[in-house]
Each structure stands twice: as C-alpha cells, then as structure tokens.
Amino acid sequence: MQEQARQVVELFFDYLRGEKWAASHTLSSYRYDLNQLQNFCDAVKIEYWADLKSAEVRQYVSVRHKSGLGAKSIQRELAAIRSFYRFLLKKQLVENNPAQGVRAPKAAKKLPKTLDVDQVAGMLDAEGDSVLDLRDKAMFELFYSSGLRLSELVMLDVADVNFSEGNLRVRFAKGGKQRQVPVGSKAIMVLKQWLICRPDSESQALFVSKRGARIGQRNVQLRLEKWCIKHGLSEHIHPHMLRHSFASHMLESSQDIRAVQELLGHADVSTTQIYTHLDFQHLANVYDQAHPRAKKSSEDWKP
Structure with missing residues (x-):
C-alpha cells in the first residue's frame, strides 16, 4: 500500500489512544488485525483504503478462513476493520464501509459435554x-x-x-x-x-x-x-x-x-x-x- 495509506492507520491509533482511551490489549489486537489486512491489500495490489471493496473483504475473509483461522477470530478482525472504516468515514477519507455487510463464517457448535x-x-x-x-x-x-x-x-x-x-x-x-x-x-x-x-x-x-x-x-x-x-x-x-x-x-x-x-x-x-x-x-x-x-x-x- 502507499505510504499515505499506512500513515492513516497511525492516525487511527492516535484517535483510539487519545479519544477512545482504548486499552493496550485492544490496541495490540487492532494493530495485528489491520496488519493482516494491509498484507492482503499488498498481495492483491490495492494501494488506498478507498479502493477496498466489499468483494475484496469477502475474499480476505475466505483467505483467512482457509488458512485455519477460527470463526470467532475472523469476527474479531471484521470488527476491527469496521471500526477503522468508521474512523475513515468520519474523516471523509472514504465513501463507504466495505466490511459493513460482510459476515464471518458461522462458528461450529460445540457439543455439550455429558456424563454417562x-x-x-x-x-x-x-x-x-x-x-x-x-x-x-x-x-x-x-x-x-x-x-x-x-x-x-x-x-x-x-x-x-x-x-x-x-x-x-x-x-x-x-x-x-x-x-x-x-x-x-x-x-x-x-x-x-x-x-x-x-x-x-x-x-x-x-x-x-x-x-x-x-x-x-x-x-x-x-x-x-x-x-x-x-x-x-x-x-x-x-x-x-x-x-x-x-x-x-x-x-x-x-x-x-x-x-x-x-x-x-x-x-x-x-x-x-x-x-x-x-x-x-x-x-x-x-x-x-x-x-x-x-x-x-x-x-x-x-x-
């Protein structure tokens, strides 16, 4: 991605620290999640955040799921992406939130443990x-x-x-x-x-x-x-x-x-x-x- 796009990510973290008083573990989780998204964007030649569409976000979710990431972790990543794009919308840097309608795969229901x-x-x-x-x-x-x-x-x-x-x-x-x-x-x-x-x-x-x-x-x-x-x-x-x-x-x-x-x-x-x-x-x-x-x-x- 372009350097300008990476600088916007840092502005987002300044916003989380300064206005949202985000906890350190929240910041580190968001940092990891957005780094994963940036790597994906680099791989598919997306240079600016405004260029990312819902179809690419769905593709990203599919790639993460096929790599073995669980449904709950993907839900967390999508939450981080939606939060990031709400910030971009607030700053008028994008026109829509491409992750808004994207859903994570359904988590497999765990069978309850029973006694005989x-x-x-x-x-x-x-x-x-x-x-x-x-x-x-x-x-x-x-x-x-x-x-x-x-x-x-x-x-x-x-x-x-x-x-x-x-x-x-x-x-x-x-x-x-x-x-x-x-x-x-x-x-x-x-x-x-x-x-x-x-x-x-x-x-x-x-x-x-x-x-x-x-x-x-x-x-x-x-x-x-x-x-x-x-x-x-x-x-x-x-x-x-x-x-x-x-x-x-x-x-x-x-x-x-x-x-x-x-x-x-x-x-x-x-x-x-x-x-x-x-x-x-x-x-x-x-x-x-x-x-x-x-x-x-x-x-x-x-x-």
Missing part, C-alpha cells in the same frame, strides 16, 4: 457426612432429575416443590417464563431428608446456607467441585453438565424431542436438537464397537 448413566449414578449414590452434604446431594439430584439451570435451582422456594404430585414449579426460567417439571423419586426422597434438617430461616428458599440465607450460584459450583474431589471423581463436573446429561439421557431413551424441549424450557426446538447429535454420536460409537463389519483391521485395503 454410570458416572451420574456414581456421583449421586455417594453419601455425605453432614447436613450441608445432604443439602448438596439434594441439589445435585434435582439438577439431574429435572434438568434445571443453575439460576433456576437457586431461585427455588420450598413452596415450589409439590411432594404429593412429584413435580416442582420453575418460576424464574429463562425469558421470564414459568414451567412445571417432574421430580424423580430419588430426588423427592433426599429433598424430604434435607427439609427435615434444613436450618431455621426466614428465607423461603429451598436451598439455604448454614446461616439460613439463600444459596448463591457460585457457592453451588464450589460445593459441586468439593463433592467431586471428596468422592474421588476424576471428571471435572459443573452444574450445567448435569442438565446436559439429563437432556441427553431423556432423549436417548424417549426419542421425544418435543417433550425434552418442554422439560428444558427451550423456546425453540432447534436449541434442543443439539442433543440429537449427542444421541447419534453415542449410537455411532456403539455401532463402531459392535458391528462385525464396522471394525477396521490392519488388512483393510489402503489406497
């Missing part, structure tokens, strides 16, 4: 030796029994559990919606045990600390970590993993995605469909291990 049935049983069948251990076991049983979110669990009140009907009311679900979900017999049993020895408290919360205050989300996470360490569970388990495991096991057994959607409180069934991929992954593993003509051998034909 035996791992869940090993975790929930472990016994505690204190009142707080009993409370913790009740929380973990409820996570897996009803597929709750962490935020939903900590907001439960004692009155939300209907022991005679075997269900509970989730009043603070995502999006402000309410739903009713069933509670398994083992969770019901340990909940009753917990309520017998629950500390006296003015709080209506189902799960309280030893001081009688509603338990917080971070406390639940820490107690789950402590439970796993105490009982020798090598797997790093977090609360949402129990929700994922609930969904995967329910879908695998029932094949009723709409029912699982309702139980999880998903507004859109597409959110629930990720668990169908988990189910297929399990079936594919079983197939590979069990089918006599699926296993590969050293004598398989090689091209």
Whole structure:
C-alpha cells in the first residue's frame, strides 16, 4: 500500500489512544488485525483504503478462513476493520464501509459435554457426612432429575416443590417464563431428608446456607467441585453438565424431542436438537464397537 495509506492507520491509533482511551490489549489486537489486512491489500495490489471493496473483504475473509483461522477470530478482525472504516468515514477519507455487510463464517457448535448413566449414578449414590452434604446431594439430584439451570435451582422456594404430585414449579426460567417439571423419586426422597434438617430461616428458599440465607450460584459450583474431589471423581463436573446429561439421557431413551424441549424450557426446538447429535454420536460409537463389519483391521485395503 502507499505510504499515505499506512500513515492513516497511525492516525487511527492516535484517535483510539487519545479519544477512545482504548486499552493496550485492544490496541495490540487492532494493530495485528489491520496488519493482516494491509498484507492482503499488498498481495492483491490495492494501494488506498478507498479502493477496498466489499468483494475484496469477502475474499480476505475466505483467505483467512482457509488458512485455519477460527470463526470467532475472523469476527474479531471484521470488527476491527469496521471500526477503522468508521474512523475513515468520519474523516471523509472514504465513501463507504466495505466490511459493513460482510459476515464471518458461522462458528461450529460445540457439543455439550455429558456424563454417562454410570458416572451420574456414581456421583449421586455417594453419601455425605453432614447436613450441608445432604443439602448438596439434594441439589445435585434435582439438577439431574429435572434438568434445571443453575439460576433456576437457586431461585427455588420450598413452596415450589409439590411432594404429593412429584413435580416442582420453575418460576424464574429463562425469558421470564414459568414451567412445571417432574421430580424423580430419588430426588423427592433426599429433598424430604434435607427439609427435615434444613436450618431455621426466614428465607423461603429451598436451598439455604448454614446461616439460613439463600444459596448463591457460585457457592453451588464450589460445593459441586468439593463433592467431586471428596468422592474421588476424576471428571471435572459443573452444574450445567448435569442438565446436559439429563437432556441427553431423556432423549436417548424417549426419542421425544418435543417433550425434552418442554422439560428444558427451550423456546425453540432447534436449541434442543443439539442433543440429537449427542444421541447419534453415542449410537455411532456403539455401532463402531459392535458391528462385525464396522471394525477396521490392519488388512483393510489402503489406497
């Protein structure tokens, strides 16, 4: 690129430092991203920033993606380019922002990590030796029994559990919606045990600390970590993993995605469909291990 174009980049960084008070890591990230764009412009013989069109930006995104750059990193680079061109527009150095309508490739959805049935049983069948251990076991049983979110669990009140009907009311679900979900017999049993020895408290919360205050989300996470360490569970388990495991096991057994959607409180069934991929992954593993003509051998034909 022409020296004038490179000088404009320095003016942009002066603007970020002087008027936007940009942090040092933001400046270094933008510097790297714009250097990559300059290298591309040099390669395709673009000399001035005003000459860069949307088609070239799309080509740039394609080149970066093919080089192995992830979708999130490309999104960050596009954000830096858009910010740079907003500055150029403000200075009347260009007539449009060529990156404005350009999108990064969609990031691949990562499958949620789940536990198998035996791992869940090993975790929930472990016994505690204190009142707080009993409370913790009740929380973990409820996570897996009803597929709750962490935020939903900590907001439960004692009155939300209907022991005679075997269900509970989730009043603070995502999006402000309410739903009713069933509670398994083992969770019901340990909940009753917990309520017998629950500390006296003015709080209506189902799960309280030893001081009688509603338990917080971070406390639940820490107690789950402590439970796993105490009982020798090598797997790093977090609360949402129990929700994922609930969904995967329910879908695998029932094949009723709409029912699982309702139980999880998903507004859109597409959110629930990720668990169908988990189910297929399990079936594919079983197939590979069990089918006599699926296993590969050293004598398989090689091209």
